Amino acid sequence: MFEDLNAFAVIVEQSSLNKASKLLNLSQPALSRKIAKLEEELGVQLFDRRGKRLEITSTGRFVYTFALEQRQRQLRFLQKLSRHKNEAQSMLTLGASLTTLQTTLPTLVEAFMSKHPQTELKLLTGKTHEIVAFVRDKKADAGVVGSAIHEAGLRCIPLFDDHLELVVPLGHELTARAGTASMKDLQGLPMIIFSKGTWYRSLTDDLFQRSGIMPDIRMEIDSFEAIVRLLPTCKASALLPKSYLRSELLRDNGLTALFLPDLKETRRTTSLIYSETADLSSTARSWISETRASFAGYRMV
The missing domain is CATH 3.40.190.10 (Periplasmic binding protein-like II)
Incomplete structure (x- = not known):
């Protein structure tokens, strides 16, 4: 019904079925069917048809006011939805083994947050096998662990060797x-x-x-x-x-x-791990690319 209400409002605003059909990218017959369907659902007459002319009825004016209210509500909803999506994409959940939490992660987080200060960071800690499970089960966007990981569905990027x-x-x-x-x-x-x-x-x-x-x-x-x-x-x-x-x-x-x-x-290898199948947010992808770049060509032996 809401789609038909919007089509009705456009007709009223354009004062022309022809102009409204072009604006809505619909044929005139298709637009006429929408209005007829809306009138049937509401049980009222929205226009008086005088030849090719359409004149809005008093009930139609009431429905038009409601249609405008719905349009504004839909606009506010889409704006809030967009903000919510952006906020969700600016969240980053990382997993870190206890060792990397004390050694490698603080420097990486400090560098990332200086570039992306609006990011909301969540940290999951545990033993290496627990971090692997977090990433595999998509509870964490990525993980930093103190060993090389070989598990189907996970990408393991060696960052540096340590001893x-x-x-x-x-x-x-x-x-x-x-x-x-x-x-x-x-x-x-x-x-x-x-x-x-x-x-x-x-x-x-x-x-x-x-x-x-x-x-x-x-x-x-x-x-x-x-x-x-x-x-x-x-x-x-x-x-x-x-x-x-x-x-x-x-x-x-x-x-x-x-x-x-x-x-x-x-000697052991500290690695970055993430899921090959997860639909990563832009924030998570930025974390992965920036972390890899910070260790490019660097090996500690």
């Missing part, structure tokens, strides 16, 4: 052996390590076992930031991912990072 480095306070005895220190120097060394159940804890436990090393474990913590802050106070060392060890972070906390050749064995 652990030994972090010690400035003035630590091992700083004098920078470049020559080895895993053997970790024997009995006071250390803060990751909590049990974390991926990095499994990695370091395996590393210590293969190297025959037994450090002096002072604390077990699952926060990179807490470990960094406690190292100088406890005069301890830690194995932390190179991607996290920004120069200003080390400087501000009175720390230095030492490279041990054996730690190359801890």
Whole structure:
């Protein structure tokens, strides 16, 4: 009915069936059928037909007022719908493993939000397999995880390689052996390590076992930031991912990072994942392209 009401209003405004039919891109017979159908549905006569002339009836004027109101309501609805669609497209849901949440993601989010300040960001965290499930089930637009993913329906883009480095306070005895220190120097060394159940804890436990090393474990913590802050106070060392060890972070906390050749064995790949079948919003596509561009040609080894 609303389409027919609009056609009726156009006839009234144009004062001509011929002009209205051209404006509506309809033939005159088709337009006449619309008006006849509307009159039948409403049970009223909208026009007095005097030869080729149409004169609106008093009831027709009442219906015309209603038609204008409906036109304005439809316009407001379409405007609100458009705003809603734009707002929905400016939402971004990301999944991040606990490791990437503390290392890689903050810098990426800061860069993206500086370019897209109106974006509403939602973050889902969990273990790598949980992030994969979020993206696969379309609960997240994309994910950043600390490993390479091979799963049907998902695209995995390697961003960079990472490995652990030994972090010690400035003035630590091992700083004098920078470049020559080895895993053997970790024997009995006071250390803060990751909590049990974390991926990095499994990695370091395996590393210590293969190297025959037994450090002096002072604390077990699952926060990179807490470990960094406690190292100088406890005069301890830690194995932390190179991607996290920004120069200003080390400087501000009175720390230095030492490279041990054996730690190359801890190399892992941080990857961007997203669904190949999902209908991604323009915001999600921007995130993916900008994240890929920020690591183009960059590999940390």
